[in-house]
Amino acid sequence: MKTAKYFFIIFALAFTNIYASSAKPTILPAYKNPTPGEFPILGWYSIPDSASTRQRYNEMREAGFNISFSHFTDNAQISRAAKACRGTGIKIIAGSPQLEASTKESIDSLKQYGEIAGWFLRDEPVVSGFGYLSQFRDSVYAADTTRLVYLNLFPRMVEPKNLGTATYDDYLREFLKQIRLPFISYDMYPVHETGNGEAVLQPMLFTNLESAQRVSREFGVPFWAFCLSTAHTPYPVARAAHLEVEAFSALAYGAQGIQYFTYWQPVSKTWNFYHAPIDKFGKRTDVYYLIRNLNKEIQALAPVFLGAEVISVSHTGKHIPDDTHRLTSLPMPFLTIDSxxxxxxxxxxHNNGKQYLMIVNRDIQNAQKVTLSIGSKKVRQIMPNGTTTKLSTTTPVIEPGRYVLYVWK
Incomplete structure (x- = not known):
């Protein structure tokens, strides 16, 4: 991954005939939540083999994760990780050069481990590589159809011509048509640091969410999104508002998984990674505790978001992000919203017979006071711990990157 590369991508694309059929494929096996009863929360560049112990996986679980994705170099490392995480509440996404080279033999030797949540194909492929990855996918499913098969895609800020399509939406469509995995995963890191050290939220966060939601709905599959938890140029040290606006915006758009890049600080000769949740010495940083708090909140709100159907997403303000929709109407009993x-x-x-309205502050620097007009006393507010309470105000102040959440039947 990763994608300060966004600014330096050099591709040698073999522009072959791109899959042109408009017919949507039947995507089987269908998506199944790899963490039943919980919202999937995955850590990229997770616990390295040198630290693969039960204690370390318990620590990761304490931070609210339930899926670990480490970069394994062989199947023996996968086996050690599966044994180490047993009983901790953490499952792993397994990938290695051996898995790719000898797929059936690898899976046959590893699928005994219930701690394996899924199999990894590739990170950030372009369309010219989809044909090969479709074959890899078929080889995995020929050996095991009971687990997730995982692949992560580029974000929308990459030029479509570099992806091999006319538009970013078409890139997502080609992925689903050709590789036929039952969910979309993409990484987008929208908080950038300016030359004077100020953190700025790029509106592309919402533009990319629009694409992911649009195409996932079109194909009847869910999508997973990312939060950036490890600093590297031009991305600053993660602060609460940065993580929260990424996570809560994704949930508002219907994301069915939240991922973090990264959990453990990667070793790289190319990127200046620093200030990860777990630093290069294996020590917790303040970001670890920010993530722990956020993940606890996400799980408390799982009854709202896990399996939710998004009816509509819109934006208010003088200027709204590109390719998003301006708020023109509200579900009854909400009459007006101003900030x-x-x-x-x-x-x-909508989820499980209940209606929800979520309002997210797009500003990561300043709180916004929201004024609501509501035509019913039956609307209740959902608190960050998942409990509901009577409305105490119709003029809530929403802190940077945070939200208010309401429920009614």
Whole structure:
């Protein structure tokens, strides 16, 4: 991964005939939550083999993760990780050069481990590589159809011509048509640091969420999104508002998995990774505790978001992000929503017979006061710990990157 590379990508694309059929494929096996009863929360560049102990996986679980993705160099490392995480509540995504070279033999030797949540194919492929990855996918499913098969895609800020398509949406469509995996995963890191050290949120966060939601709905599959938890140029040290606006915006758009890049600080000769949740010495940083708090909140809200249907997502403000929709109507009993800042994200969701309205502050620097007009006393507010309470105000102040959440039947 990763994708300060966004600015330096050099591809030698073999522009072959791109899959042109407009017919949507039947994607089987269908998506199945790899962490039943919990919201999937995955850590990239997770615990290295040298630290693969039960204690370390318990520590990861304490931070609220339930899926670990380490970069294994062989199947023996996968086996050691599966044994180490047993009983901790952590499952692993398994990938190695051996898995790719000898897929059936590798899976046959490893699928005994219930701690394996899925098999990894590739990170950030372009369309010219989809044909090979489709064959790799078929080889994996020929050996095991009970687990997730995982592949992560480029974000929308990469030029479509470098991806091999006319538009970013077409890139997502080609992935689903050719590789036929039952969910979309992509990485987008929207908080950039300016020359004067100020953290700025790029509106592309919402533009990419629009594409992911649009195409995932079109094909009837879910999508997973990312938070950036490890600093590297031009991305700053993660702060609460940065992580929260990424996570809560994704949830408002219907994401069914939240991923972090990274959990453990990667070793790299190319990228200046620093200040990860677990640093290069294996010590917790303040980011570890920010993530622990955020993940606890996400799990508390799992009854709202896990399996939710997004009815609509829109934005308020003088200027709204490209390719998003301006708020023009609200579900009853909400009549009006106004804010005193640059604008908010408004999401209407449905889950298990209940209606939800989520309002996210798009500003990562300043709180926004929101003024609501509600035509019913039956609306209740959902608190960060998942409990519901009577409305105490119709003029909530939403802290940077955070939200308010309402429920009614």
């Amino acid at each position: 005193d800042g640059p604008g908010v994200l408004v999401s209407h969701l």
